[in-house]
Amino acid sequence: MTSDHLQIVVCGAGPAADVAQLVSAAQKQSWTAAVTATPSAIDFIDVPAIEELTGAPVRSNYRASPGIRRSLAAADALVIAPATYNSINKIALGLADNYAMTSVAELIGRQVPTVIVPFVNAALAARSPFRRAVASLRDEGVRILLGPEDGWEPHSPGSGNERQRAFPWRMAFDTATRGAYGGGTSGQ
Numbered sequence: 001m002t003s004d005h006l007q008i009v010v011c012g013a014g015p016a017a018d019v020a021q022l023v024s025a026a027q028k029q030s031w032t033a034a035v036t037a038t039p040s041a042i043d044f045i046d047v048p049a050i051e052e053l054t055g056a057p058v059r060s061n062y063r064a065s066p067g068i069r070r071s072l073a074a075a076d077a078l079v080i081a082p083a084t085y086n087s088i089n090k091i092a093l094g095l096a097d098n099y100a101m102t103s104v105a106e107l108i109g110r111q112v113p114t115v116i117v118p119f120v121n122a123a124l125a126a127r128s129p130f131r132r133a134v135a136s137l138r139d140e141g142v143r144i145l146l147g148p149e150d151g152w153e154p155h156s157p158g159s160g161n162e163r164q165r166a167f168p169w170r171m172a173f174d175t176a177t178r179g180a181y182g183g184g185t186s187g188q
């Protein structure tokens with residue numbers, strides 16, 4: 001029997017440094033996990049530590065090297081966390097200008113249950129392009145943890161460090177498993 005597999009995409013924001021918490025939550029439930037990073041996110045994460053924890057290379061570009069498959073691995077769920085203002089807007093528009101964005105575009109297209117956990121301040125979250133992006137992705141069935149019902153709100157500008165400690169890694173994984181096990185991730 002093969003285990004369930006969680007694909008994680010991290011973007012360039014502070015909580016990316018703590019992505020091991022999501023990997024560990026998945027592994028505790030006997031899931032495997034692999035991390036893909038946007039080019040900006042690479043500066044926020046400890047690549048060797050994550051590779052050791054997951055047993056899989058951290059992908060951030062298209063380069064093929066020994067042991068790295070070119071095609072996108074099958075995934076039972078996708079969690080994009082932390083998701084930046086930049087990447088959320090790009091995902092909604094279908095932009096695929098780096099390996100992480102291309103993977104996300106394809107996995108959502110394959111209807112892999114997808115959860116996005118934004119890490120944006122309130123000023124960015126108030127912008128029309130961002131609000132349109134969130135609405136459009138929800139319309140497509142992507143679960144976005146944002147708003148009072150999720151207990152996860154944009155933070156006030158300058159308070160990112162404090163909010164990083166409260167980042168809802170566990171809720172992200174629990175929501176992804178509900179999507180993977182048929183509970184559905186849509187419904188916002």
Ligand SMILES: Cc1cc2nc3c(=O)[nH]c(=O)nc-3n(C[C@H](O)[C@H](O)[C@H](O)COP(=O)(O)O)c2cc1C
Pocket residue numbers: 010011012013014038039040041083084085086087088119120121160
């Ligand atoms: C130290 C630092 C912290 C950042 N924190 C955030 C953040 O919390 N949220 C966000 O949306 N962007 C944040 N940014 C800006 C993003 O890194 C920037 O928009 C980048 O282009 C995002 O690229 P990506 O979406 O491909 O990961 C931060 C940048 C730096 C240098």
